[in-house]
Amino acid sequence: MFEFFVAPFLEFEFMRRALAGSLALALGATPIGLFLLLRRMSLMGDAMSHAILPGAALGYLAFGLSLGAMTIGGIVAGIIVAMAAGLVARASILKEDASLAAFYLMSLAAGVLIVSLRGRNLDLLHVLFGSVLALDDASLLLIASITTLTLFALALLYRPLVLECFDPGFLRGVSRLSPVAHYGFLILVVLNLVSGFHTLGTLMAVGIMILPAAAARLWATRLPTMIASSVIIALASGAAGLLTSFHADVPAGPAIVLAAGIAYVLSLILAPGGLIGPRLYRRPHLEY
Amino acid sequence: MxxxxxxxxxxxxxxxxxxxxxxxxxxxxxxxxxxxxxxxxxxxxxxxxxxxxxxxxxxxxxxxxxPADEIAYLPQISDIDHSFPVSVFDMVAMGLWRRVGGFGGLRRQDIERVHHTLAKVGLAGFEQRQIGKLSGGQLQRARFARMMLQDCRLLxxxxxxxxxxxxxxxxxxxxxANWHAEGxxxxxxxxxxxxxxxxxxxxxxxxxxxxxxxxxxxxxxxxxxxxxxxxxxxxxxxxxxxxxxxxxxxx
Missing domain, CATH: 3.40.50.300 (P-loop containing nucleotide triphosphate hydrolases)
Known part of the structure; x- marks a missing residue:
């Protein structure tokens, strides 16, 4: 038991760093993913993660594999695409999903093109799939900072954000915080995607946001429990994925996302809100 | 006049x-x-x-x-996302927005006011129910309760x-009719x-x-x-x- 679960982390520093990184990511990105899910914006998160690519790629083109340049490039590109898509949705007849799809497809193409200008396939792989097993001090610090900022911002924005999710008309009626909640939330999405981009890569960053959130949605009925259980599932997926990667010698990023995927599939089958769950927990009906 | x-x-x-x-x-x-x-x-x-x-x-x-913040507006019911996990108490308590705002806490008398208002619209005992589990009529009662807590002069x-x-x-x-009687x-x-x-x-x-x-x-x-x-x-x-x-x- 000890050999299997604990020894890899005691023995190897890169495993400890990977664990710290994926735990920090789970703590911040998963609650954001839950709000994306509840706002029916899951696919929007996916689109946004691709939108980050050309910014990060431009940073890479100018400065090589520099953490700062790629991070700032990614954040700027993500925010530009989010705002532009919102603007197009409001000012043209296209809905937000269509306008986002258009922007992110262009972004993805531009991103891959820019990275390949510099020429090394290994770097392209790094950008697309992240490098959770090679996190340096600066990357860890960045991920932890983004998570800290996210948790404080969520605590502060919680009430306006919840209202913005289920009754935006009421929020607009009583206060001017509606755009603050909406755009503040989008900025948090972009920040966490950049954080996920360094660990899991652009293509899979959304995995750790949405899969644990979807699993938790199937178990919990109240929002606070839902947030807590999604974070627990994400933390467990991070550890399980790293251990699988270590013992079975498979890439860590996909292993983490697949671990969260297994949690989702199990929940889908067993949870009260899932497929078989409602039959499993069937109890006699009440008088009234 | x-x-x-x-x-x-x-x-x-x-x-x-x-x-x-x-x-x-x-x-x-x-x-x-x-x-x-x-x-x-x-x-x-x-x-x-x-x-x-x-x-x-x-x-x-x-x-x-x-003043503009003395207006309470109840849009058509379809604007609400029923599936969002929020309790009747939490939803109705948002009627106190002018007092608690986006960040303030609820005091004991605020909590009592929410309970009292829920009782007035016939939703006593529904506090912890999720809004998705309410019938159309109950949800509308909850929205009326929230509007009452807003305590505005123009409805x-x-x-x-x-x-x-x-x-x-x-x-x-x-x-x-009560609101009308209250002026x-x-x-x-x-x-x-x-x-x-x-x-x-x-x-x-x-x-x-x-x-x-x-x-x-x-x-x-x-x-x-x-x-x-x-x-x-x-x-x-x-x-x-x-x-x-x-x-x-x-x-």
């Missing part, structure tokens, strides 16, 4: 240059209990949206005799009894003319433009209603530019 709560000055609201509310003028006095009536597409909802600033005037405007209701059964409607109408001003968009006649002393009949405004019995005549039906259906893609009241410039 005190200041009117709302004074419409040649107000025109609309979409894509087509007027939905056309050259509306008039005054609504404090404490009025007013039904806004008209056929579908008459601009009733647009009028309420204009009052809360969600739609900007194409021409003219209106003046409020009260705007957009088709509050759509798809609501008659018993719930009667309960909610008696709440509206609040109420504007409600309604379709049920029989109920309008019974509960609402005043009536504003619109069909894109003002048909009649005054005591309900004088407004809801068959001649007025027939005229409203004809006017609401007029819509031409290439209608000429309107030149009524050329002294008013667009806002």
């Amino acid at each position: 005190s200041e009117p709560v709302i004074r419409f000055r040649n107000l025109t609201l609309g979409y894509d240059r087509h007027p939905a509310v056309h050259h509306l003028s008039g005054e609504i006095r404090p404490g009025a209990l007013l039904a806004v009536v008209g056929p579908n597409g008459a601009g009733k909802s647009t009028l309420l949206k204009g009052l809360v600033g969600e739609t900007l005037p194409l021409q003219g405007g209106f003046e409020l005799g009260i 705007l209701l957009d088709e509050p009894f759509n798809a609501i059964d008659s018993r719930t409607t009667d309960d909610l109408l008696s709440l509206i 609040r001003t109420v504007l409600a968009v309604l379709h049920d003319l029989e109920r309008v006649g019974r509960y609402f002393p005043e009536c504003l009949l619109i069909a894109r433009e003002l048909i009649a405004f005054g005591p309900t019995a004088e407004v809801l005549t068959s001649a007025n209603l027939a005229r409203a039906r004809v006017l609401a259906e007029q819509f031409e893609e290439d209608a000429p530019v309107c030149h009524r009241h050329p002294d008013e410039t667009p806002v």
Whole structure:
């Protein structure tokens, strides 16, 4: 038991760093993913993660594999695409999903093109799939900072954000915080995607946001429990994925996302809100 | 006579240059209990949206005799996401927004006020229920409770009894009657003319433009209603530019 679960982390520093990184990511990105899910914006998160690519790629083109340049490039590109898509949705007849799809497809193409200008396939792989097993001090610090900022911002924005999710008309009626909640939330999405981009890569960053959130949605009925259980599932997926990667010698990023995927599939089958769950927990009906 | 709560000055609201509310003028006095009536597409909802600033005037405007945060607005029920995990208590407590804002906590007396208000609308014991588990009528009761906690002087209701059964409607109408007795001003968009006649002393009949405004019995005549039906259906893609009241410039 000890050999299997604990020894890899005691023995190897890169495993400890990977664990710290994926735990920090789970703590911040998963609650954001839950709000994306509840706002029916899951696919929007996916689109946004691709939108980050050309910014990060431009940073890479100018400065090589520099953490700062790629991070700032990614954040700027993500925010530009989010705002532009919102603007197009409001000012043209296209809905937000269509306008986002258009922007992110262009972004993805531009991103891959820019990275390949510099020429090394290994770097392209790094950008697309992240490098959770090679996190340096600066990357860890960045991920932890983004998570800290996210948790404080969520605590502060919680009430306006919840209202913005289920009754935006009421929020607009009583206060001017509606755009603050909406755009503040989008900025948090972009920040966490950049954080996920360094660990899991652009293509899979959304995995750790949405899969644990979807699993938790199937178990919990109240929002606070839902947030807590999604974070627990994400933390467990991070550890399980790293251990699988270590013992079975498979890439860590996909292993983490697949671990969260297994949690989702199990929940889908067993949870009260899932497929078989409602039959499993069937109890006699009440008088009234 | 005190200041009117709302004074419409040649107000025109609309979409894509087509007027939905056309050259509306008039005054609504404090404490009025007013039904806004008209056929579908008459601009009733647009009028309420204009009052809360969600739609900007194409021409003219209106003046409020009260601060803007003294308006409580109940849009049509379809605007709510029922599946969102939030409890009845939490949803209704948001009516205290003016006191607690986006970040403040609830004090003990606030919590008691929420419980008290829930009891008043007939939802005692439903505090921890998720809003997704409420029936349409119960959800509307919860929204009325939230509106009561907002404690505003002008209340705007957009088709509050759509798809609501008659018993719930009667309960909610008696709440509206209480607000009227407390001296609040109420504007409600309604379709049920029989109920309008019974509960609402005043009536504003619109069909894109003002048909009649005054005591309900004088407004809801068959001649007025027939005229409203004809006017609401007029819509031409290439209608000429309107030149009524050329002294008013667009806002």
